[in-house]
Amino acid sequence: xxxxxxxxxxxxxxxxxxxxxxxxxxxxxxxxxxxxxxxxxxxxxxxxxxxxxxxxxxxxxxxxxxxxxxxxxxxxxxxxxxxxxxxxxxxxxxxxxxxxxxxxxxxxxxxxxxxxxxxxxxxxxxxxxxxxxxxxxxxxxxxxxxxxxxxxxxxxxxxxxxxxxxxxxxxxxxxxxxxxxxxxxxxxxxxxxxxxxxxxxxxxxxxxxxxxxxxxxxxxxxxxxxxxxxxxxxxxxxxxxxxxxxxxxxxxxxxxxxxxxxxxxxxxxxxxxxxxxxxxxxxxxxxxxxxxxxxxxxx
Amino acid sequence: xxxxxxxxxxxxxxxxxxxxxxxxxxxxxxxxxxxxxxxxxxxxxxxxxxxxxxxxxxxxxxxxxxxxxxxxxxxxxxxxxxxxxxxxxxxxxxxxxxxxxxxxxxxxxxxxxxxxxxxxxxxxxxxxxxxxxxxxxxxxxxxxxxxxxxxxxxxxxxxxxxxxxxxxxxxxxxxxxxxxxxxxxxxxxxxxxxxxxxxxxxxxxxxxxxxxxxxxxxxxxxxxxxxxxxxxxxxxxxxxxxxxxxxxxxxxxxxxxxxxxxxxxxxxxxxxxxxxxxxxxxxxxxxxxxxxxxxxxxx
Numbered sequence: 001x002x003x004x005x006x007x008x009x010x011x012x013x014x015x016x017x018x019x020x021x022x023x024x025x026x027x028x029x030x031x032x033x034x035x036x037x038x039x040x041x042x043x044x045x046x047x048x049x050x051x052x053x054x055x056x057x058x059x060x061x062x063x064x065x066x067x068x069x070x071x072x073x074x075x076x077x078x079x080x081x082x083x084x085x086x087x088x089x090x091x092x093x094x095x096x097x098x099x100x101x102x103x104x105x106x107x108x109x110x111x112x113x114x115x116x117x118x119x120x121x122x123x124x125x126x127x128x129x130x131x132x133x134x135x136x137x138x139x140x141x142x143x144x145x146x147x148x149x150x151x152x153x154x155x156x157x158x159x160x161x162x163x164x165x166x167x168x169x170x171x172x173x174x175x176x177x178x179x180x181x182x183x184x185x186x187x188x189x190x191x192x193x194x195x196x197x198x199x200x201x202x203x204x205x206x207x208x209x210x211x212x213x214x215x216x217x218x219x220x221x222x223x224x225x226x227x228x229x230x231x232x233x234x235x236x237x238x239x240x241x242x243x244x245x246x247x248x249x250x251x252x253x254x255x256x257x258x259x260x261x262x263x264x265x266x267x268x269x270x271x272x273x274x275x276x277x278x279x280x281x282x283x284x285x286x287x288x289x290x291x292x293x294x295x296x297x298x299x
Numbered sequence: 300x301x302x303x304x305x306x307x308x309x310x311x312x313x314x315x316x317x318x319x320x321x322x323x324x325x326x327x328x329x330x331x332x333x334x335x336x337x338x339x340x341x342x343x344x345x346x347x348x349x350x351x352x353x354x355x356x357x358x359x360x361x362x363x364x365x366x367x368x369x370x371x372x373x374x375x376x377x378x379x380x381x382x383x384x385x386x387x388x389x390x391x392x393x394x395x396x397x398x399x400x401x402x403x404x405x406x407x408x409x410x411x412x413x414x415x416x417x418x419x420x421x422x423x424x425x426x427x428x429x430x431x432x433x434x435x436x437x438x439x440x441x442x443x444x445x446x447x448x449x450x451x452x453x454x455x456x457x458x459x460x461x462x463x464x465x466x467x468x469x470x471x472x473x474x475x476x477x478x479x480x481x482x483x484x485x486x487x488x489x490x491x492x493x494x495x496x497x498x499x500x501x502x503x504x505x506x507x508x509x510x511x512x513x514x515x516x517x518x519x520x521x522x523x524x525x526x527x528x529x530x531x532x533x534x535x536x537x538x539x540x541x542x543x544x545x546x547x548x549x550x551x552x553x554x555x556x557x558x559x560x561x562x563x564x565x566x567x568x569x570x571x572x573x574x575x576x577x578x579x580x581x582x583x584x585x586x587x588x589x590x591x592x593x594x595x596x597x598x
Contacts, residue, residue: 117420276401
């Protein structure tokens, strides 16, 4: 029958679209993707209860499931079932999902994509206009021995034309402790989500290595986003990198976090809108005027 | 009570989220924004019928309504009503909507934004990865006497770092004929939507003026999108600018149209995915290889 690729949207089970819910309720197998992103509130149990689905129809799908068992997933659709792959945000956020769609098409299986909001457009909740964002950049957790800085080149490119940058912060799922790995026990650590302070530390460290002068703690403005779209739980915090790095981590709220680096083409309306999120409103305006050369009304 | 800013999503009334529908049904005044974008299928009548709302609660909101009467709109929320402003796509697509939100906050009115998919993230249906898009560019209808080409600078910037560009095509609503305007009759022409062939003509004309060498009819790849998210009515067509400009206009489907210009950082997976949309698959692959220097598997 049909292979559905359905976006779950930003935060809660009620963020799916009506069309998405209807499709979901027509499916006998529902794969819940849980490696490119995770919504802490969305588990097989909460989905089943919220949408009135049999729990047995919901299958957690890790990377191996989606990448290695895509033929089996699609086979079910070929045999007459409706099958869904549920993805946090919008289904086209990650390459993996275009790959399974391509395979479905090649097998002649009807496909339907149900779009939703993703952080890639909802990052405009920062007050920065979507039109002025450059390419999106992913930050991975640094370790003692692995600190890849190639993302910095992308930041330099965006900065060279004055654009904002959305930084997507790493998620680690299904990590094994060294002991469990050594003993071959498939016991996984709880997921880890990179938070805004860690992201900023890594940015400042990288600037120290690469020295492009694009990330200056006292002069570079940024907006931290947490749980965008989650109503009361959404937190948006604006400031210089220094202010954000020194803030009490609790101001940033719970994961998922992301971070917007403000580009030099900052507009007065953006300054004004994000000012209400600023840790220090006076300094936010001062840096916008003195460093970013934004002309603001003084009243 | 609450001022809601609610995204309608991409195409049909069922593209609203469950949270959006619930909010909508709690509102006594619902403003349907109809100037930054329009969904041909979404009228006050279709919305009222679909969501089981009294037709009298839905108020079409033109530019003047939202920009000049925002205080009255917000006053209702202040006096204890729930009020919604409904916007095609995601609410943060246009600056106007951040402006009304800012005013609401300044008046101490609780606000809630309900995000949705917009063309700014659903453009990934083109097969081009969202990560590799640069800034978004709007194309306005050229007239005999007004052909602004400043947008070309933005295309040059994106091209300079190899990024894809989403082009949003103009919509004209509430235009008056010269006769009606001369007679002071408030009779408006039907909305006009820029289509993909017109956009490409304007691009090629602009290249002729500006001569940056970034838009070469036989060598620049693009993907035309129409009614993204509308299921059967969605059309995606890929090719060189020349192929797209010479195609039978009916292949592009009904409005809304938009256009993705493919950047030089084109990835083999993107070539492969979009190949299924290509007017001429062989030429699509040839240009990807010879002009964009993408290394493709030959099988």
